[in-house]
Amino acid sequence: MSDQGSYYQRDRSWHPAALTPQYKTSVLRSPQYPLLSLDNTISEMTGPRFGHGTIGPLDNDLIRNFAKTGDAIGQRIIVYGRVLDENARPVPGALVELWQANAGGRYRHKKETYLAAIDPNFGGCGRAITDAEGRYWFRTIKPGAYPWPNGVNDWRPAHIHFSLFGHAFAQRLITQMYFEGDPMIWQCPIVSTISDKAAIDQLTAVLDRNATLPMDALAYKFDIVLRGRRSTMFENRMEGN
Amino acid sequence: MFQKLTTLKESPSQTAGPYVHIGATPNWVEITGVWDEDLGLVLVGPDTKGERIIVKGRVFDGSGNVIKDALIEIWQADADGLYNSPEEKRGKADPNFVGWGRQPTDGTTGEYRFETIKPGRVPYKDGRLMAPHITVWVVARGINIGLHTRLYFGDEEAANAECPVLARIEHKFRLPTLIAARSEENGMPTYTFDIRLQGENETVFFDI
Ligand SMILES: [Fe+2]
DSSP states (O other): OOOOSOBOOOOTTTSOOSOOTTSGGGTTSSOOSOOEEOOOOHHHHOOOOOOGGGSOTTTTBTTTTTOSSSOOOSOEEEEEEEEEETTSOBOTTOEEEEEOOOTTSOOOSTTOOOOSOOOTTOOOEEEEEOOTTSEEEEEEEOOOOEEESSSTTEEEOSEEEEEEEOSSGGGOEEEEEEETTOGGGGGOTTGGGSOOHHHHHHTEEEEOGGGOBTTTBEEEEOOEEEOOBOOHHHHHHHHHO | OOOOOOOOOOOOOOOOOTTHHHHHOGGGGTOOSSSSSOTTSOOOOTTOOSOEEEEEEEEEOTTSOBOSSOEEEEEEOOTTSOOSSTTOOSOOOOTTOOOEEEEEOOTTTOEEEEEEEOOOOOBOTTSOBOOOEEEEEEEOTTOSSOEEEEEEETTOHHHHHTOTTGGGOSSGGGGGGGEEEEEEETTEEEEEOOEEOSSTTOOOOEEO
16 A cells, blocks of 8 residues: 555644734734645655765754854753654654754854853754654753743743755754753743644654663654555545545 | 554654754854754755756745745756656656755845755656656644645646545645746756745645
């Protein structure tokens, strides 16, 4: 059974709504008309593919890929997992890009104004391409929580931003990863744009002591699910009606 | 007890935030030396087939302000209407055209800009040809889930009039939000595609 049909419709109630007033920037940046539903065409069922040659040897090592005088400072961690589709099958050859604040919660960005110190050895970006089983891994430092201008005292929980390309542009996704056990998750106006607790749990990486690198780094497992496709078996039957 | 489906839920989206450039275009925000060149900056080379064009525009919020921290991605067919993708089963696309581009909106002017080629026509599911178009994807701080839209070409009136996707737009006054006007810039055909997230002339966005 090959999956060649359309991608499953996005469950918009699982994703955040466009308008989420507790996250103030969304108020003027949210479309008010309903989205126009469009069954996938070839334009959405295709997408760019990035070869393993795109990626340099340190691209997935944020402790070293910007290092000038030594390793980046902070709690050393491995973030690993699989990219799967909704049919629970691996997505090989997916480009995974990530970005994050340093251990003090400070981003390396010209618009960043938080007073926490910049780490001269930490850039904050990385990327990887999934292997045949959909697996990826990064080595990095655990990002710090940081305050942001929304409410007068709003803080983001520790998080890592993820961007994903699957096999089709319809699967394009940007999301964030949180850390198991962080009480800040439940106080965040951006996390709470997601209404279902199970959906928030899906973005929460779990500590995996078995994957720890002894005397080096703790490990967190973070699987990511992209949209899945209908089987052509069903589609052909539909067209034959 | 009934059986359980073995399907998974898609990971929910979260906003790209204000610092999306660190991951998507690090060199553009002066994080240099990690990788040489940001992905998606260059679509065309000397051997790419097709008419060279510029696509540019700005993104506006519901108050009419220009958004200067957005990230735009485009995905399009080659000059013959074929996608450079393993999922393209109709033929082999121009190997000198990737078809995917990524640009930030400028931090000062808010403008995004791609140098690309005009795509060929691609069939709809039922075989009818869609008008030439470019898929456009917008993310930014304050956008909780990436917005999909399409750029159509202002000088393709006949093709636009018979495009089965454009025909699905019920409120015809909204149709012009998807049509990029053609002008010339230093001798290059230039299409301007402004994106309005909200308010008067809100762009048509798709749930694909
Ligand atoms: Fe962040």
